[in-house]
Amino acid sequence: MAKLTLSEEQYIELYGPTPNRSPTYDFHDGEPDKLVKTHCCFCGVQCGIQLKVKYNKVIGFEPWDEFPVNQGKLCPKGVLRYMQNDHPDRLLSPLIRTEDGFRAAGWYESLNKTADSLKAIQDKHGKDAVAFLGGASMTNEKAYLNGKFARIALQTANIDYNGRLCMVSAGAANRMAFGVDRAANPWSDILLAKTIILTGTNLAECFPILTDYVWRARDNGAKIIVIDPRITPIGRTADLFLPVRPGRDSALANGILHVMIERGWTDEKFIAEHTHDFDKVRELVKKYTPEVTEKLSGVPAKNIIKAAEMWGPAETSMLLHARGIEHHTKGVENVLTYINLVLATGRIGKPGCGYGTITGQGNGQGGREHGQRCNQLPGGRDINKPEHRQFIADFWKIPEPELPKQGLTACEIIDAIERGEIKGLLSISINPLVSIPDSNRTRAALEKLEFFACIDFFLSETARYADVVLAGSLQEEDEGTVTTGEGRCVRLRNSVPPPVDARVDWWIIRELAKRLGKEKWFNYSKAEEIFDELAAASKGGPIDYSGMTYEKIENNMGIFWPCPAPEHPGTPRLFEGGKFHHPDGKAKFHAYEYRPPAEDVDVEYPIFFTTGRVVSQYLSGTQTRRIGALVDQYPEPLCEIHPLLATKLGIENRDMVKVSTRRGEITLPALVVQTIRPDTIFIPYHWAGKKAANQVTNRVLDPISKIPEFKVCACRLEKVAAPPAKANAAWPPVSLENK
Amino acid sequence: MNTAFQGNEFFLDPSRCIGCKACVQACAECGTHRGQSMIHLEYVHRATGVQTAPVVCMHCEDPTCARVCPADAIKQDDHGIVHSAAKPRCVACSNCVIACPFGVPKMKVELDLMMKCDMCYDRTSVGKKPMCATVCPSGALYYGPRETIGNLRRETPVNEFQFGRQTVRTKVNIMTAPDVKALPFEVLDFLPWEGKDFDPFELSRPGAPDAASAAVWDDAGLGPRCSGNCTCH
Numbered sequence: 001m002a003k004l005t006l007s008e009e010q011y012i013e014l015y016g017p018t019p020n021r022s023p024t025y026d027f028h029d030g031e032p033d034k035l036v037k038t039h040c041c042f043c044g045v046q047c048g049i050q051l052k053v054k055y056n057k058v059i060g061f062e063p064w065d066e067f068p069v070n071q072g073k074l075c076p077k078g079v080l081r082y083m084q085n086d087h088p089d090r091l092l093s094p095l096i097r098t099e100d101g102f103r104a105a106g107w108y109e110s111l112n113k114t115a116d117s118l119k120a121i122q123d124k125h126g127k128d129a130v131a132f133l134g135g136a137s138m139t140n141e142k143a144y145l146n147g148k149f150a151r152i153a154l155q156t157a158n159i160d161y162n163g164r165l166c167m168v169s170a171g172a173a174n175r176m177a178f179g180v181d182r183a184a185n186p187w188s189d190i191l192l193a194k195t196i197i198l199t200g201t202n203l204a205e206c207f208p209i210l211t212d213y214v215w216r217a218r219d220n221g222a223k224i225i226v227i228d229p230r231i232t233p234i235g236r237t238a239d240l241f242l243p244v245r246p247g248r249d250s251a252l253a254n255g256i257l258h259v260m261i262e263r264g265w266t267d268e269k270f271i272a273e274h275t276h277d278f279d280k281v282r283e284l285v286k287k288y289t290p291e292v293t294e295k296l297s298g299v300p301a302k303n304i305i306k307a308a309e310m311w312g313p314a315e316t317s318m319l320l321h322a323r324g325i326e327h328h329t330k331g332v333e334n335v336l337t338y339i340n341l342v343l344a345t346g347r348i349g350k351p352g353c354g355y356g357t358i359t360g361q362g363n364g365q366g367g368r369e370h371g372q373r374c375n376q377l378p379g380g381r382d383i384n385k386p387e388h389r390q391f392i393a394d395f396w397k398i399p400e401p402e403l404p405k406q407g408l409t410a411c412e413i414i415d416a417i418e419r420g421e422i423k424g425l426l427s428i429s430i431n432p433l434v435s436i437p438d439s440n441r442t443r444a445a446l447e448k449l450e451f452f453a454c455i456d457f458f459l460s461e462t463a464r465y466a467d468v469v470l471a472g473s474l475q476e477e478d479e480g481t482v483t484t485g486e487g488r489c490v491r492l493r494n495s496v497p498p499p500v501d502a503r504v505d506w507w508i509i510r511e512l513a514k515r516l517g518k519e520k521w522f523n524y525s526k527a528e529e530i531f532d533e534l535a536a537a538s539k540g541g542p543i544d545y546s547g548m549t550y551e552k553i554e555n556n557m558g559i560f561w562p563c564p565a566p567e568h569p570g571t572p573r574l575f576e577g578g579k580f581h582h583p584d585g586k587a588k589f590h591a592y593e594y595r596p597p598a599e600d601v602d603v604e605y606p607i608f609f610t611t612g613r614v615v616s617q618y619l620s621g622t623q624t625r626r627i628g629a630l631v632d633q634y635p636e637p638l639c640e641i642h643p644l645l646a647t648k649l650g651i652e653n654r655d656m657v658k659v660s661t662r663r664g665e666i667t668l669p670a671l672v673v674q675t676i677r678p679d680t681i682f683i684p685y686h687w688a689g690k691k692a693a694n695q696v697t698n699r700v701l702d703p704i705s706k707i708p709e710f711k712v713c714a715c716r717l718e719k720v721a722a723p724p725a726k727a728n729a730a731w732p733p734v735s736l737e738n739k
Numbered sequence: 740m741n742t743a744f745q746g747n748e749f750f751l752d753p754s755r756c757i758g759c760k761a762c763v764q765a766c767a768e769c770g771t772h773r774g775q776s777m778i779h780l781e782y783v784h785r786a787t788g789v790q791t792a793p794v795v796c797m798h799c800e801d802p803t804c805a806r807v808c809p810a811d812a813i814k815q816d817d818h819g820i821v822h823s824a825a826k827p828r829c830v831a832c833s834n835c836v837i838a839c840p841f842g843v844p845k846m847k848v849e850l851d852l853m854m855k856c857d858m859c860y861d862r863t864s865v866g867k868k869p870m871c872a873t874v875c876p877s878g879a880l881y882y883g884p885r886e887t888i889g890n891l892r893r894e895t896p897v898n899e900f901q902f903g904r905q906t907v908r909t910k911v912n913i914m915t916a917p918d919v920k921a922l923p924f925e926v927l928d929f930l931p932w933e934g935k936d937f938d939p940f941e942l943s944r945p946g947a948p949d950a951a952s953a954a955v956w957d958d959a960g961l962g963p964r965c966s967g968n969c970t971c972h
Contacts, residue, residue, distance in 0.1 A: 021774075022774055060768055063870075063873045063874060065873070070876075072868070072874065073761075073873070073874055073875065074761055074874040074876065075759050075874075076760045076761045076763070076764040076765075078761070078874070079761055079764040079765045079768060080764055204757035204759070204877065205757070205759070208757060208759050208761070208876035208877065209876045211757055211876055211877040211878075212876060212877050212878050215755060215877065215878060216878075216891070219891060219892050219893060231788070231789060232789065233757035233758055233759075233789050233791075234757070235789075236788060236789050236790060237754070237755075606940050607939070607940075615757070615758070615759040615760075616759075616760070629764055629767070630764075643786075644937055645939040648939065648940075653786070671785075672786065673785060673786055673787075674786065674787050674788070675788060675789055678937055678939040679939045679940070
């Protein structure tokens with residue numbers, strides 16, 4: 001049983017997170033040996049950047065002005081992303097678990113042990129007793145390879161990925177409404193929009209580059225509507241700010257549509273010719289009058305009307321959303337009710353008119369396309385559709401019945417481990433101990449695993465529980481492609497080889513497949529061969545890359561899918577001419593009644609809890625908590641509390657407070673600010689252990705997308721008897737004044 | 740226009756700052772800065788808002804920092820760039836820190852040296868953009884020709900400031916609203932709890948979860964009740 005054998009401090013001492021403050025070679029240590037044009041490893045913008053390489057180490061960066069999406073711009077994570085390759089915590093060889101921590105091991109022993117242990121579990125308990133968990137910060141090549149490895153080499157149905165915690169609600173809703181899962185427009189369409197709705201997206205902190213697009217649209221006369229329980233940096237500058245109560249998004253969208261219908265701001269011709277089921281929606285939203293919607297959503301009726309007035313008659317418009325409406329037990333419903341606002345105006349598939357979900361992970365788009373999800377096969381194919389199964393079985397040259405059926409989703413895999421049904425786990429680039437809600441239960445599950453192998457470049461908090469850690473590659477240590485939030489497949493360049501005895505990830509997977517007797521399916525000698533295979537596998541599928549090659553992608557600074565033939569230029573804007581991807585070419589409206597979150601406030605737990613990100617950290621922090629200057633920017637989680645609530649509870653700024661829910665508790669400093677709803681508190685989630693926001697969140701899943709409800713649960717808040725938190729670089733005494 | 744900068748100028752628009760500190764981090768990466776950031780960025784008043792302000796040197800025509808320096812350590816070059824204090828001369832007295840009307844210089848206590856923004860002179864003098872203005876993701880810091888920014892934005896640049904009886908002219912421009920009356924939006928007007936006795940526990944009634952929200956439906960009678968003209972609300 002995988003109990004930890006060292007103390008928290010010992011793990012940190014040996015494996016970090018160590019906040020790195022400078023590369024080994026001094027700043028500006030002469031001219032670099034080369035500049036490599038590649039992309040940032042963090043969010044779904046995938047900013048172009050040039051990495052400075054000297055002595056086979058990444059030692060800095062230069063802006064890459066020519067890449068059209070960001071034109072040299074970067075956020076602080078992008079500026080400092082280079083600090084990972086030459087980092088004291090970098091795993092330099094495989095590790096094998098011992099009585100007291102880990103010992104360095106060779107590849108022969110580590111790979112054999114991993115393959116033998118997984119095989120032993122499967123022989124005894126069946127194929128599905130081993131699960132595979134992947135990530136969406138990896139290349140398209142690895143996403144494809146993970147799916148193929150799980151289905152052919154492990155033959156398990158239970159493969160899923162951390163996109164299940166991220167954008168699956170949007171993906172499912174997009175498929176239901178449009179018949180395809182991709183942002184409908186290139187970001188450049190934002191510049192042409194006259195009204196922009198940003199709902200549930202802390203855009204300026206999580207996708208900073210798009211701020212400039214939104215503000216350039218405003219320079220052109222656009223009106224901006226921001227919908228969020230907090231005044232985020234993008235909310236500060238909104239023309240209309242709607243402070244929605246957590247968990248009430250679908251009510252608010254229905255209320256806005258109500259007013260639009262009343263005022264005649266619907267495009268009846270478009271609705272009749274290009275959509276289904278608007279009548280059901282029209283009927284449903286009749287009762288969502290501004291007063292009713294105000295009571296449900298906490299947004300003043302006059303501003304609901306104002307939103308409709310700004311959105312309804314606009315000449316052009318874009319609606320963008322992110323996890324704020326997706327991380328709910330009705331995440332899919334929330335997205336679909338907002339899509340109704342777009343479809344009702346007919347403003348989609350035209351310049352400056354459209355819709356998009358903002359993917360938080362580096363390959364949030366591509367990572368969900370090529371078959372590393374439990375219900376999906378390459379090319380965005382459906383594992384439950386007989387013709388899709390047959391196509392991929394033939395492509396892989398295996399009998400169709402041998403292709404596993406749909407397995408469990410990410411959170412369900414953790415649940416099944418906890419129940420003892422899944423006994424072996426292979427993971428890559430995922431840190432569920434930090435990223436999955438109810439982390440006390442995640443910990444209990446990890447402790448139950450009979451065998452756990454983990455491929456990663458740093459020892460994440462989850463990897464501490466592994467029996468074998470296989471030292472893999474950073475983004476800059478391999479070739480590959482990623483598909484950005486706008487559906488543009490871009491090329492990542494290998495800048496440096498993996499250090500010492502670390503290896504590129506696809507080599508590790510290939511070697512494991514070899515040991516599981518499936519070598520002939522994984523005989524790759526470079527990443528490009530995997531790309532060519534995934535492109536061929538996608539031919540004719542809902543997500544078609546078959547016309548792409550590395551050369552074509554490089555020459556065009558990225559290609560938007562679908563790209564079904566070598567001469568095809570790619571498809572930056574979907575749905576032109578009102579042609580959607582359902583078989584009949586029409587889009588679908590969906591009528592969803594508002595329903596409350598899984599756990600709502602009551603007398604015992606009277607305050608809404610919500611979570612999210614800060615600009616200086618990325619996801620579970622495995623990378624960004626290891627970069628000193630980013631750590632200094634926001635060193636520890638803080639609990640944002642409105643002064644009205646703080647006063648009621650006798651809490652002052654920097655006081656230590658305890659937040660508790662039915663699942664756990666967390667104690668941390670208060671940040672008393674007027675920028676949050678008074679009935680709601682917020683804690684960012686990037687930290688581990690006692691600082692993890694996911695100790696208190698609720699692991700209840702959306703019935704369709706199986707995304708957990710990160711964004712709303714009920715909590716108690718109290719001041720604890722401890723001295724207030726000290727000032728630090730991020731919160732110097734002067735900024736703590738709180739009049 | 741100064742030929743060393745090929746017609747490019749620096750424009751600062753704090754209203755576009757999102758507080759991400761990409762500028763602060765990138766400043767440290769400029770070749771000659773050797774890991775030291777020369778600029779800073781602070782919340783204006785975090786308790787009431789998220790407005791932040793990036794502080795780069797304004798490069799005054801007649802720099803107050805240099806005038807008050809007792810050691811003559813702060814030099815302005817031929818291109819109008821005001822540099823960090825010269826290490827052999829700086830006595831770390833902090834006169835410049837106190838005197839600068841824009842709050843730019845910072846005393847690096849560990850180095851006993853005042854260091855400040857030099858507009859990435861090693862980059863700008865060879866036709867590159869300063870690091871901070873290159874990376875700024877939201878256009879709060881902009882470096883380029885005056886005509887270009889004039890075409891892009893509604894705000895107008897100014898580089899003359901009045902501090903009491905002192906008029907300060909600067910190399911760096913600050914973008915200001917063309918007409919303040921055209922930007923009447925005050926975010927706080929949209930917050931329903933402002934100026935009211937808002938009860939944060941409003942929804943926390945006994946009973947089943949979301950009892951309060953369910954009750955809303957009773958009030959509404961669950962039928963179509965709209966008057967047909969929503970402006971009446």
